[in-house]
Amino acid sequence: MSTTLVPQQHTLPGARPEVAAPSRRGLRARAARAVMRQVAGRVPVELRLPDGSTLGNAVRPLRGVVQIVRPEAMYARLADNPKIGIGEGYTAGDWRAGDGYDLAEVLLPFAERLSHVVPRPLARLRRLVDQPLPDAERNTLSGSRRNIEAHYDLSNDLFATFLDPTLSYSSALFDPAEPFAAQGFEEAQLRKVHAVLDLAEVRAGSTVLEIGTGWGTLAIEAARRGAQVTTLTLSTEQAELARERVRDAGLEDRVEVRLEDYREATGRYDAVVSVEMVEAVGEEYWPTYFSALDRLLAPGGVVAVQAILMSHDRYLATRRSYGWIQKHIFPGGLIPSVRAIEETTERHTALRVDRVHAFGQHYAETLRRWRAAFVAAAEQVDVLGFDESFRRTWEFYLAYCEAGFTSGYLDVAQIRLTRPEEGVA
Template sequence: MTTDVPRIELTPTFGLSKVLTRGAVARRIVHATVAGMDVRLRYPDGTEVGGGGPGSPVLELVRPGAMFRRLEAHPKIGLGEGYMAGDWRAAPGTDLAQALMPFAARMGRLVPKPLLSLRGVVDRAMPSAQRNTLEGSRSNISAHYDLSNELFAAFLDPSMSYSSAIFDAGRPLAEQDLHEAQVRKVEAILDAASVGRDSRVLEIGTGWGELAIRAARRGATVVSVTLSAEQRALAMERIAAAGFADRVEVRLQDYREVEGQFDSVVSVEMIEAVGEEYWETYFRKIDEVLAPGGAVAIQAILMEHHRLMATKGSFGWIQKYIFPGGLIPSMQAIREVTRDRTDLRVERVHGFGTDYAETLRRWRETFDAQWSEIRPLGFDETFKRMWDFYLAYCEAGFATHYLDVAQIRLARKENR
């Protein structure tokens, strides 16, 4: 299956900035920023700037002029687009995620304070086409999850789990298999939702069927909804092959259209695709379909609330190229919307952000190792750089605790 990689264009944010400064402002800001960081920038002539010493990560500027113009025109998109275009790269001996970690660790302080007043000029609102309306959600989900089942199968573990695994904290990571850790994650969230024999389960976001299969193996009946036609087709194949076609129904349906009553509602890393505008709708629907005495468990990527408030109105590289319409919530936002708009209450939270860093590291390692098998599916080198940056960028965020992930159990307040 072929895919169209989004075209990279340089459109100035500051009006005539491309003409007037040609990236000079961005260059000065970057030099000032890296001066206090454990990282080095290396120019084509060998000149280096930055606060890192020997052994620190090195970023090679292949086309520094183009890179700084991109940053000046699109501060929140230019770095990733520059990597996609080959304007910069990790130097030999430097891992890309390791190179990005010093930036992720200082994410809230990268822009000098005097320039924060220009946030309204720099930030761009999410395009209206990416709003998660019924139609918009179908388009947004398809843009990522319908790329190719073969693409995802090439780098995911045999469970086809595209969310954070949970590793055993009592054992060295090197001794642990990713598949084992993914199974542990699935079983943990089924436990959190109290899924057992004869449970009526609603899964919001099917993935490729692993959670539904394991719920059915416990004796539950499952309705699983997805907006990805590609995922649904393979999930149904996998469910049938496991012998649970009579216990699991996979629907190509928006969560807002679900009706019925369920003892358990489970949703793994789907809330990130809901959009702030619809968080209330999402939790109210869960509250509506949850049977008396039922339980809810969601796995959610999280950020600190102050970072959510600072960035929620802006449009970044991840939204443009990877997850259209996406927004990562905070734990505070989840608590507030459920408290104020539903009868659901958070009962417990289990965070494991560093496990996501390890999960992403393994995905990227396998993706790169399997590139010779992925490329014939119709993906080009720009796509490869885009996915390398995406996986490394996210790994850096979790490794430095800028991002977290948690399994969250909720129940109705009268049942607590």
């Protein structure tokens, strides 16, 4: 496997000094403590202080325990930014899951109550702490490349520590007729890939454009069907490994991997596919993205998009807000709703959504497997040069997302778009 190793003590792009040194103590920190006490009374998770006492009275029966290791640091961090401070507090070691409890397990009750865990009068003040997306993270042509590189060019070897052999970094699709835990991961990932290709009606002789290469599995599987594939990525590391995998599969004559932005793509294709790419586009550029899909699709063709989703009301509540996941994991991103996709395509393209297949609980299982593998590979991750701060950040990221999908706050779906006037079957 061709990789580029990173230097020792690599930390996440976007990590800030306040992760280690919280500021703005005083009145705001005391206010943060008061809010946490109120939150504790709404969630069946006990917030346990170092002396064994608890912060507020948790709803019974308990479903988890959070051990607050450094209370004053935690309050100060929340005072700085409530939305970002929780995750940064975990990275810094200010809190952890209580003994005998899993991290995703203690996050789940909060995710289930996310829309009302903070008392309504205080929730109305969110505009005072919400921050807009920094200009440096806007998905301009140059900004998109920086944002993608910040995540996907960390190291191919890093991703290989927790992904399945297909190197698929998107939700698997399990057989709903069997228990998820009993199913093979690679098989479930390939089932996802072929479901997308089926949705896009990819067959022998099809011309296919993939926006967002990943490490090449979808392009390879489409080529094995007899399709001619062009796949686009902005990640140098992904492009190098994808080309190597295409060569190893003997499909160089059927797959072209391009280091190219979707906005600069040309040609017309029978099928345009994009798996978990739209979340990285940014709301500002959704019209550009979907217009590009429309422009690149040949008459009678089909677009198939796999997208992480949230409900429309949650999308409206968070669309102007800069959060932990954007700061530390996916700069420039925003999760859409189905309605947002429908409204964007209706206003800016001839494309219309005609099928939606949602399978959010499959993503919860996918994330459980990724996190278990990542945690088990801690020593290997350390050898690759990623320090404890990075590992804790990614552990929180995977658990945070798992709780989101398990609770239903987040969803994932394969979405088909066609031009109705063309009479696509």
